[in-house]
Amino acid sequence: MPDEQLTLTERSVLLVLMAEAREMTNADLHAVAGLKLDGKYRQRLNDLDLVDSEKVGRAYVHALTDAGTLWCAEELSSERPARSGPAGGALYVILKGLRRHLEDTGHTLSEVFRLDVGSQVEAAYAEITGGNGESVRLAVLRDRLNGVPKDDVDRALELLARREDVHVRAESDQKTLTEQDHEAAVVLGGTPRHRLLIEVPR
Template identity: 50%
Template sequence: MSTSGGSTVAGEELNQQERAVLFTLLAEGRELTNAQLHDAGGVRLDGAPRRRLNDRKLVESTRVGRAYVHELTDDGAAWCTAELSAERPARAGYLGGAFYAVLRGLGRSGVPLAELFPYRPDVEREIRHAYGRLAGPGEWVGLPRLRDEIGTGSRSDIDAALGTLAVAPGVHLQAEPNRRALTDRDREAAIVVGGEERHMIMIENG
């Protein structure tokens, strides 16, 4: 979850789209593209709503290529927590009213939202970033070096993300052709894909 030194603007209410974005980011606990936001919560964050949430330091949006990746800030999480005791918004509708009833129930439980919705790093994105720091597009990197460079995620999370990336367009994992050159670290860092150990990775577009 991104940190922020800003604060919300008193007296300004968020619209339903902006509220939906904040709660979707909270529930998912990770950075999301607009496509991922839509898949998870049926909402996107573009244009004026994005600028508004960015200006209020509730969401941090980072441009990656031609698109944005959105992350809830600490102020955004605090806003969500404050909504546990808030009245339902005007024109919330039946579903919105029920949702705010659930929020009040969560507030009465006394369980912090950070425990209910812990932050989950986007390990696939971390792998791509780590690869980009170690090599240029189309270059092979050994998995020991890659694992050393990755800053977040458990062994199981990283293995799962590597397995997903193994079938992603432009990503290749292969075994070390010279089996005699394999070290204990190479074997320890390897993952098994299709019944075969893979020891190195190459990403065409970085």
């Protein structure tokens, strides 16, 4: 595929999808990197089979295809595109540094760029609570995380619990616990925890 078919924005979208290692809406892309993929640009990346875009409700959800993942790996060795500007130039210097690191260590891109489960947990918590800082059942939280493996969520909760503003607590009234609550619990310090509370900044 000729590189000249892609604009710097299209290249950047591909690299952001690689780095985030997840499906992303335009709102996600904009929040993370100030980018959007729509109109003819979305159509071009879809036609080139680099990105799969599925309409969910009123928004498109974008994901790298296998070909898109391969393109990203090859882009680590590419020259800086013409008229890419200083930010684009800096990006391609970083990509070359990343390529050298991968070659030196024998690691792969999938080992470097993995889903940031902690951020996904915080985002799901914010969606459920509307940002009001109330306590949320882990069973409800896991449902919102849409199939993220339990072990990955457990590890993220363990790391989040080290923060002073995050509280992963046992249910005070154990009689109210359902089978779903027991299955969703995370064990910290030898105690099953069933609820998450993230304090709202004052």
